Amino acid sequence: MRRRSTRGFGARPLSIAQVALMVWAAQGRTTGEHRTCPSAHALYPLTLTVVAGNVDGLAAGTYRYDAERDVLTLITAGDHRDRVAGTTLADHDWLRRAGALLLLSGDLEAAARHFADQPPLGRRGARYVWLEAGHASQNVYLQATEAGLGAVLVAGFDDDRLLGLTPAVVPSGQHPLGLLGVGHPADGRG
Numbered sequence: 001m002r003r004r005s006t007r008g009f010g011a012r013p014l015s016i017a018q019v020a021l022m023v024w025a026a027q028g029r030t031t032g033e034h035r036t037c038p039s040a041h042a043l044y045p046l047t048l049t050v051v052a053g054n055v056d057g058l059a060a061g062t063y064r065y066d067a068e069r070d071v072l073t074l075i076t077a078g079d080h081r082d083r084v085a086g087t088t089l090a091d092h093d094w095l096r097r098a099g100a101l102l103l104l105s106g107d108l109e110a111a112a113r114h115f116a117d118q119p120p121l122g123r124r125g126a127r128y129v130w131l132e133a134g135h136a137s138q139n140v141y142l143q144a145t146e147a148g149l150g151a152v153l154v155a156g157f158d159d160d161r162l163l164g165l166t167p168a169v170v171p172s173g174q175h176p177l178g179l180l181g182v183g184h185p186a187d188g189r190g
C-alpha cells in the first residue's frame with residue numbers, strides 16, 4: 001500500500017547498512033544458491049552496479065555487487081551520479097540527488113544462447129532477463145518502503161550514452177536494464 005515512486009530526495013545521507021539492505025533486496029542470496037529474486041533456470045543473469053554519492057561510511061564511487069559473497073567492490077572512485085543521471089531521457093535532475101543509484105544490467109546475448117531451444121527462438125532469453133530486472137526493482141521498492149526510504153525506477157535513459165560513459169558504469173558486454181534511485185525522501189516521509 002505504501003510503495004510509491006519517490007523523486008524528491010533530501011540531503012540526509014544513506015547509511016552503509018541501508019545500501020547493503022537495498023542491494024541485498026535486489027539480488028542477495030537467501031537459502032543455498034537462491035536469491036531474493038526469482039530467476040529462470042536459476043541462472044541469475046543480472047549484474048548490479050551501485051553508483052554511490054551520498055552514503056555515510058561508503059566513499060563515493062561505482063561498486064559492483066557480488067551476490068555470492070554479499071560484497072561491494074569498488075570499480076571507479078568519485079561521485080558519478082551526475083554523469084549517470086545525465087543519460088536519462090526526460091528532465092531527471094532530481095535523480096542525481098538520490099544517495100545512491102542502483103544500475104541493473106545483463107548480458108542479453110548470453111541469455112539468448114542459454115534459452116536458445118525455447119521459442120520464440122533467439123528471443124526468449126532476453127525476455128527472461130527483462131522480467132527478472134522487474135522483480136529486482138520491485139524488491140528494492142518494497143524494501144525501501146519498509147526502511148522508510150524513497151526509491152524510483154528510471155528506465156527512460158539513452159542506452160548508447162549510458163554505455164558510452166568513460167570510465168564505464170555498465171559492465172562490458174552487458175545491456176543496461178534499469179536504474180533505481182534510492183535515498184531519504186525530501187519530505188521526511190517514512
Ligand SMILES: Cc1cc2nc3c(=O)[nH]c(=O)nc-3n(C[C@H](O)[C@H](O)[C@H](O)COP(=O)(O)O)c2cc1C
Pocket residue numbers: 003004005006007152153154155156157
Ligand atoms: C518500466 C518502468 C519504467 C519507468 N521509467 C521511469 C522513468 O524513466 N522516469 C521516472 O521518473 N519514472 C519511471 N518509472 C516510474 C513510473 O513513472 C511510476 O511507477 C508510475 O508513475 C506510477 O507511480 P508509483 O510508482 O508511485 O505508483 C518507471 C516505471 C516502470 C515500471
